[in-house]
Amino acid sequence: MFQLHPVLQKDTVLIGEFSLSLVLISKDANYPWVILVPKRSEVKEIYQLSLADRQTLLEESCLLASALVEIFKPDKLNVATIGNMVPQLHMHHICRFQTDLCWPKPVWGEISPSAYANEALEVFKQRLQLELGSNIFQ
Amino acid sequence: MFQLHPVLQKDTVLIGEFSLSLVLISKDANYPWVILVPKRSEVKEIYQLSLADRQTLLEESCLLASALVEIFKPDKLNVATIGNMVPQLHMHHICRFQTDLCWPKPVWGEISPSAYANEALEVFKQRLQLELGSNIFQ
Numbered sequence: 001m002f003q004l005h006p007v008l009q010k011d012t013v014l015i016g017e018f019s020l021s022l023v024l025i026s027k028d029a030n031y032p033w034v035i036l037v038p039k040r041s042e043v044k045e046i047y048q049l050s051l052a053d054r055q056t057l058l059e060e061s062c063l064l065a066s067a068l069v070e071i072f073k074p075d076k077l078n079v080a081t082i083g084n085m086v087p088q089l090h091m092h093h094i095c096r097f098q099t100d101l102c103w104p105k106p107v108w109g110e111i112s113p114s115a116y117a118n119e120a121l122e123v124f125k126q127r128l129q130l131e132l133g134s135n136i137f138q
Numbered sequence: 139m140f141q142l143h144p145v146l147q148k149d150t151v152l153i154g155e156f157s158l159s160l161v162l163i164s165k166d167a168n169y170p171w172v173i174l175v176p177k178r179s180e181v182k183e184i185y186q187l188s189l190a191d192r193q194t195l196l197e198e199s200c201l202l203a204s205a206l207v208e209i210f211k212p213d214k215l216n217v218a219t220i221g222n223m224v225p226q227l228h229m230h231h232i233c234r235f236q237t238d239l240c241w242p243k244p245v246w247g248e249i250s251p252s253a254y255a256n257e258a259l260e261v262f263k264q265r266l267q268l269e270l271g272s273n274i275f276q
Contacts, residue, residue, distance in 0.1 A: 045203060046196075046199070047204050076221055077183050079183075079218065080216070081217045082244055105247045106218075
């Protein structure tokens, strides 16, 4: 049975679900950062998903990417499945700016996470829920 | 008209083409590392591709991932579109091992690239061409 990995549970906030994937906002305020986790157990790599699930994941990823670009207007998106530390398949979507703290390097392991101030995480959550609309259920 | 970015041209070796993407082996011998570049101009992000192209890219990515796992038996694949330095859409596929030089960190910007010794790059190229078979044309 699918269960979210404890590290992802600790480091993110659930804001809704696509048909296949959980939509999780990273608590690291250094960058707008959203993670998709397909609700499938025992899967580490995209190619291990069924053909239908792969296509669904990609469409969910593209809906999320469009929403993030609409909201944040980043200079670049970084979209990645790494999973060296947390093997459960999860797909990062990170909005990058030429002015952010570790541009142009990738974000992993570079800078200590920073906590969101006060209501900022709630504002991000509501804005993204609004942008994704009926594509997710909450 | 599509043209491969000069940095990708310098840092990789072309080994063949899927219907959508060029298949390029990175010259960095620290990790088995293959990059797909869709032959589409002016595209920076996956979501900017047409629906058909997205699905094709994903299938090409999965074929490549399976081939790399078959050949190298990595502990983990890292699959990513970053593009902070080279904006042309390109998708990394990197075989990672718990014994590699920068495990468990992602590879970008961590360790200076290392050159392949003698025939090793040619062996990698032929092995991957064999594994991908008629899925690519050379």
